[in-house]
Amino acid sequence: MKGAALKIVSLGKTFGGKTGAVQALRDVNLEVGGAEFVTIVGPSGCGKSTLLSLVAGLEEPTTGWVEMDGMRVDGPGADRVVVFQEAALFPWLDVQANVQFGLKVAGVPRNERQARVAEFIKMVQLENFTHARIHELSGGMKQRVGLARALVLRPRVLLMDEPFAALDVQIREEMQVVVQDLWLRNATTTLFVTHDVREAAVLGDRIVVLSHRPGTVSTVLTNDAPRPRTQNDPTVLEQIRKANEILKAEVTWADQHPL
Amino acid sequence: MILVAVGFLAIWEVVVRLHLFFPEEYGYLFPGPADVGAALVNLWNRAALIRSVGATLSRLAVGFMLSLVLGSILALLMVHFSTFGKGIQPYVLGLQTFPSIAWVPLSIVWFGFSEASLLFVTIIGSLFAVTVSVADALRTVPPIYLKAARNMGCDGMDLILRVTVPATLPHLISSAKVGWSFAWRSLVGAEVIFATVGLGFLVESASEAPNIAQVIAVMFVILVLGVLVDRVVFSRSQEWVSRRWGLLTAR
Numbered sequence: 001m002k003g004a005a006l007k008i009v010s011l012g013k014t015f016g017g018k019t020g021a022v023q024a025l026r027d028v029n030l031e032v033g034g035a036e037f038v039t040i041v042g043p044s045g046c047g048k049s050t051l052l053s054l055v056a057g058l059e060e061p062t063t064g065w066v067e068m069d070g071m072r073v074d075g076p077g078a079d080r081v082v083v084f085q086e087a088a089l090f091p092w093l094d095v096q097a098n099v100q101f102g103l104k105v106a107g108v109p110r111n112e113r114q115a116r117v118a119e120f121i122k123m124v125q126l127e128n129f130t131h132a133r134i135h136e137l138s139g140g141m142k143q144r145v146g147l148a149r150a151l152v153l154r155p156r157v158l159l160m161d162e163p164f165a166a167l168d169v170q171i172r173e174e175m176q177v178v179v180q181d182l183w184l185r186n187a188t189t190t191l192f193v194t195h196d197v198r199e200a201a202v203l204g205d206r207i208v209v210l211s212h213r214p215g216t217v218s219t220v221l222t223n224d225a226p227r228p229r230t231q232n233d234p235t236v237l238e239q240i241r242k243a244n245e246i247l248k249a250e251v252t253w254a255d256q257h258p259l
Numbered sequence: 260m261i262l263v264a265v266g267f268l269a270i271w272e273v274v275v276r277l278h279l280f281f282p283e284e285y286g287y288l289f290p291g292p293a294d295v296g297a298a299l300v301n302l303w304n305r306a307a308l309i310r311s312v313g314a315t316l317s318r319l320a321v322g323f324m325l326s327l328v329l330g331s332i333l334a335l336l337m338v339h340f341s342t343f344g345k346g347i348q349p350y351v352l353g354l355q356t357f358p359s360i361a362w363v364p365l366s367i368v369w370f371g372f373s374e375a376s377l378l379f380v381t382i383i384g385s386l387f388a389v390t391v392s393v394a395d396a397l398r399t400v401p402p403i404y405l406k407a408a409r410n411m412g413c414d415g416m417d418l419i420l421r422v423t424v425p426a427t428l429p430h431l432i433s434s435a436k437v438g439w440s441f442a443w444r445s446l447v448g449a450e451v452i453f454a455t456v457g458l459g460f461l462v463e464s465a466s467e468a469p470n471i472a473q474v475i476a477v478m479f480v481i482l483v484l485g486v487l488v489d490r491v492v493f494s495r496s497q498e499w500v501s502r503r504w505g506l507l508t509a510r
Contacts, residue, residue, distance in 0.1 A: 056410055078412035088407035091504040092425040102411035105421070135505020153411065 004031035005069060005189045006055065006157050012063035012214075013050050023214040024050045027064070030208060030217060032157070035187040039200035041243060042210030042218075043251050048193040051215070052161050055191065056082045068156055078102055081150040082159040085166060087142040091134045095126060095145055098134065102153045120148040123182065140171040144178065151186055160192040164199070173231070176202050180228040197247065198231050201239035209246045212254035219246050268292045290472040295479065298472035307461065308480065315450065315457040316484075318374070322381030323442040327435060329382070330389030335419060337390070338397045348394075351387050359384025359445035363452050372453050377446065384445025389438035396430030397423050429500050436493040443485055458484075 008030040014023045024047035032038050042048050053059040055066050057076040066073040068080065081102070089098050099121055103113045121127055124144035129137065137145065143163055150158055160179075164172040176199060183190060194200050200207045204223060211218040221242055225235040274280065275291035290298075302308040333351075337344030362383050370376035400423045408422045424431065450459020458481055465473035 058406060058410060076409045076412070076414075078410075080410075082407070082410050084403065084407060086403055088403045090404060090407075090422070090425070092428065101408070101413075101421075105408075105411055105413045105417065133503065133505060149411075 005034045006032040007067040010064035014062045026214040037190045039192045039204030040208045041200040046210045047215035079156040081155040083163045085162045087146040120152040124148045158190045294472040298476040326382045326385040333390045334393035355387040380449040381446040385441035388441040392434035
């Protein structure tokens with residue numbers, strides 16, 4: 001792809017353990033364009049989260065590399081921010097201070113910092129909870145803070161690691177609307193990992209289906225239906241059907257070929 | 260709790276009145292609660308108590324603070340440079356178990372019978388306990404916080420100060436508490452041996468008089484002060500942190 005924001009090149013990861021090495025990922029190749037929303041689904045244990053950690057630079061690849069705008073990724077950076085499943089907010093800070101964290105680390109001047117923080121807190125509709133403490137928030141609200149905290153840094157790529165997996169179904173669907181809305185507004189290139197095929201189909205411009213372990217790209221589905229979408233849009237339903245078929249084949253194959 | 264105190268005082272009084280431990284002619288060696296109370300009032304009236312408490316607590320404040328600062332710096336270095344940390348850990352652990360009173364002779368040789376000498380024993384008697392405890396506390400930081408912070412470009416000392424320290428604050432308060440109790444014991448111990456003012460000195464001088472009621476009265480003051488600081492300063496701040504972070508409501 002021309003002008004890809006993010007390029008993943010023959011990426012592999014093997015974890016050395018006491019019981020022997022475990023290959024989590026092998027030869028993953030993927031290019032993500034600017035302002036594209038790519039979702040990644042795969043059977044459990046296929047290395048989805050590992051892939052995200054490698055892109056984030058939180059872990060070192062065993063083979064291959066990750067490129068951002070043509071530059072090789074070396075270690076973590078605020079240009080690739082992760083939204084974690086547990087939100088990972090800091091309980092010693094209130095909502096505002098949590099959102100402000102990355103800007104403070106980057107040394108952004110106070111006035112600009114405060115303006116940006118207010119803007120993003122408003123964007124995730126938490127302006128009435130600016131000074132709330134983290135334990136006072138619901139699961140969905142925590143993830144909104146997590147989103148605001150990541151987006152306020154204006155990352156080149158937003159990395160989302162099963163961010164809504166721990167939420168109730170209703171809240172999860174609500175959050176899918178929030179994410180699409182934020183994406184439409186900010187046009188942030190997004191890599192979204194989930195084990196929920198429906199979620200992947202609703203959110204993704206492209207849906208990358210990973211194989212069983214060691215994970216590699218099995219199939220890429222595209223969906224250019226207009227947004228915001230819901231799980232009942234015909235194109236989304238079609239993608240869900242296709243993705244499920246591929247996943248089923250992957251799981252069947254894995255069952256017949258135990259590691 | 261109050262019942263225990265009342266019962267204890269009653270048994271004490273009975274034991275003293277019946278001369279169970281000492282024959283009657285040596286009764287002054289084992290005064291009853293009333294005598295101790297009177298000694299306490301006497302000390303208070305002579306302003307000796309306030310002066311001693313003031314002297315001991317101000318030494319303690321300085322010694323404890325220095326030991327907290329030095330111990331925390333050492334602990335940060337141990338956690339940050341893990342090879343260094345692993346290398347010196349056994350020595351720090353060993354020194355932690357070393358009785359602080361055994362530092363006193365060396366301290367007297369080096370610093371004489373001085374305030375510096377008392378301060379040295381206070382610091383050296385608590386420094387290693389603080390170091391071990393703070394290092395342990397810092398290591399309890401949940402990895403997910405570090406991951407999230409590194410991910411936002413935070414690293415090195417910045418990461419420790421912005422994330423590790425606040426994330427482990429409840430543990431760090433416990434460390435301060437441990438350090439305080441080590442400093443308190445070291446100081447009062449050293450005072451008993453060679454101070455010329457302070458609670459330890461007050462105990463020691465009374466025993467030479469001999470004024471056993473005063474000995475016990477001052478021991479009682481030492482006990483109450485220790486409990487008071489523990490309850491008021493440390494337990495309160497721990498509660499405050501827990502409530503603020505939702506650690507109490509979450510469970």
